[in-house]
Amino acid sequence: MKRSIEAIAAADYDVIVVGGGIHGSWVAHEAAQQGLSVCLLEKGDFGHATSANSLKIIHGGIRYLQKLDISRMRESMREQTVLMDIAPHLVHPLPILLPCSRGWKNRLFTLRVAGILNDMLRMGGSGSIPRTRTLSGAACRELTSYRAIREMDGALLWHDAQVHNSERLVISILHSATAAGAQIANYADVTSLIRSGSRVDGVEVRDVIDGGTYRIRARLTVVTAGPWSSSLLPDTEPIPLIKGINLVIKRPPPGEFAIGLERKCPTSTNAGMGFETGRFFFVVPWRRQTMIGTYYFRAGNSDLSLKESEIDEFRREINRASGLDIRPDEIAWVHAGLLPALPAGKGTLRLAERSLICDHGRENGISGLISLVGVKYTTARAEARKAVALCNSKLGRSPKVSNPQTPIFGGNISCFSKYADQEANNHPAVDPSWLKGLISNYGSEYSRVINRDSSRMRSCIGNRPFLTEAVLFAAREEMAVRLTDVLLRRTDIGGTSVFDDSSLVECCTILAEELGWDDQRKQLELANARRVLQARWAGPDQP
CATH class of the missing domain: 1.10.8 (Helicase, Ruva Protein; domain 3)
Incomplete structure (x- = not known):
């Protein structure tokens, strides 16, 4: 991985990818694996924004059972398995406890049924994910002295996965992309699209480090710039955004497992976004400390500024839900990212549930332009494969058969x-x-x-x-x-x-x-x- 925007600009490409977060990195990787000539340009550092600021959980989709969205659940399970297989140094199984309060016997039965369905859908998947089970209150108390667990009648124990270092996962994907022929550069700010009438032929880019400017041409341009996509996409309304934050606390975790905690009620700042009572926080072990998330606020356009009042509101809400009594001086780090949202009526917003891949030639008559707005870290690879399939179709190419189980950089480890x-x-x-x-x-x-x-x-x-x-x-x-x-x-x-x-x-x-x-x-x-x-x-x- 050698940085030279000048060298990149000396060639033409099948595909230019604008944005080097988790979705853009996977698009570059999959395009290179498919034999396309591809370059990726990122205006900051690779994976520096929302891709770096997550709860680090690779979800298997058990919550989709609430809406019986089996197809999304299967996709999440499949992608979770793939990530554990191709990056076993970075992605590991994570046990999660969802406790039930005293008197909630019916809910514990419902959770037990959900666990059975979860295991049935996972049959044939990764053998490294243990089966779901329910625990009695006594069994919960043997696990930990954590108050939120000890006061419960029982809990559902299932396994998702956790990425040890989400930033290095992006870097590892890009290592493998460049090994397959992709050209990449960070601090390469795409300032505008090159237009020939109603067609996009490439991009104009500024080297953020030395100020140099370049024109890079390609048959297709794929914009994966997340909340900043609207600034590049013509005839496109800005995407409504929600700011999600997670806190890293200077305390050892309750154990080698995560815990789901039910929030008590929406707060004044948070209530206008369609988030109902009953949404969960997760207390997650991370690098010998404790991470808790996620909490949401409205975001203006692509503004990712953080206020101390927002951090303090989240801290107080955690304390109400958990009794942890976290002090301000115990906050070691704050993860914050912007997520796409949808109108939910009466001026409220809700988190978007599905990624959007747009062929702008079909949607608004601008050929040579595709955009991908992703919503889930877990399924970024699957969405990238769909975007690359669209690229192949637009270029009149037959897709090359690639092995999704091929390890990425560092992943050549069986156990x-x-x-x-x-x-x-x-x-x-x-x-x-x-x-x-x-x-x-x-x-x-x-x-x-x-x-x-x-x-x-x-x-x-x-x-x-x-x-x-x-x-x-x-x-x-x-x-x-x-x-x-x-x-x-x-x-x-x-x-x-x-x-x-x-x-x-x-x-x-x-x-x-x-x-x-x-x-x-x-x-x-x-x-x-x-x-x-x-x-x-x-x-x-x-x-």
Whole structure:
């Protein structure tokens, strides 16, 4: 993965993908696998916006049983299985408890029926997902001292999956896309579409780093820019948006499982969006801390600014639902993202439930243009495959048969725990927990990151082993061009505990030497990183 917008602009393509989040990355990957010449352009860093700011759960779709939407449930199950198969270092099974209050025996029976249906629909799927079961109140109390569980009559226990590092999943997809021939660039801001009458022939792009401008031509342009799509799409109304936030709390999780907590009632800010009483928060283990979400607010256009009052409202709502008594100073990080919405009547909004793939030649007479507005991280690959199938149809090509089970970068692992143990045995001088952390991010490609010389394998920044190597690998092989790229999206530093300032300076010094920054650029990068870490969240428009 070498960044050069100038080199990209020297060629023409079958497909240009605008937007490098989870949906755009999968489109580039699938197009390259299909033998299409494709380039991807992202105005910020890859996966820097909503794709990075999720609850990290890969849903199997059990909640779709409420509406008997079996087709969506099957699709979610299938995609969940595929992700665990092709990225086993990043995506793991996650047990989830949905407790029932005292006196809710009928509901526990309903949940038991839902669990049976869930298992029936999953038959023939991944064998790594255990069967659903119900637990008695006594069994719940044996699991944890967590008050929300101990006060319950019973619970449904099912398994979804969790992505350890959603940012690295995007990077891993792009690694595999470039290996298949895709050309990609971050900090490549598509400022306008190139039009020839009613046809789109490509894009005009500005290099955010050096200010250079380029024209890149393609037979098709696929816009996957999420909430920012409307600014590029002609004759298109802005998409109504909802802002979703999750909080990372400086507390150990209740166990190696997530918990669903029923919210008590809509609040004044939140009630105008069609969210009914009974919607659940999920308390999720994440990097030895606890993540809780999701809470929603109205968003104006593509505004992803966060207010302390919004964070505090969510914190108070969690406390009402859980009795956790979370203090403001316990909030380690805030994940925030923008999601497409639909009018729900009487001035309210509701979350969009289905992705939208639009052939603008058919819809509004602008040929050569396709857009994809996705709604679910879990099913992004499936939606991308549909978009690429449309590209093949528009180009008059027969789709190439590809194997959806082919591992992505780092995913050549049959069993994660066995692989981690095996590699630990191969490196007895290295702390197994350090090595496991490295494998969790890079999988079977971890040896490309570290220096095999055992004297160098223990190099640390602060108390973090291998970070020197990870910083260098990010700069040399993963298009990290800013300090926050490394902290937030190439490693797992950001979003958890405080990273001390001396280690921050050391990371910046290594990156500055590698990328040739002068002192002024170095100070700008440090100031921006400090601002982001102090604010406890990373917005999409970092300077």
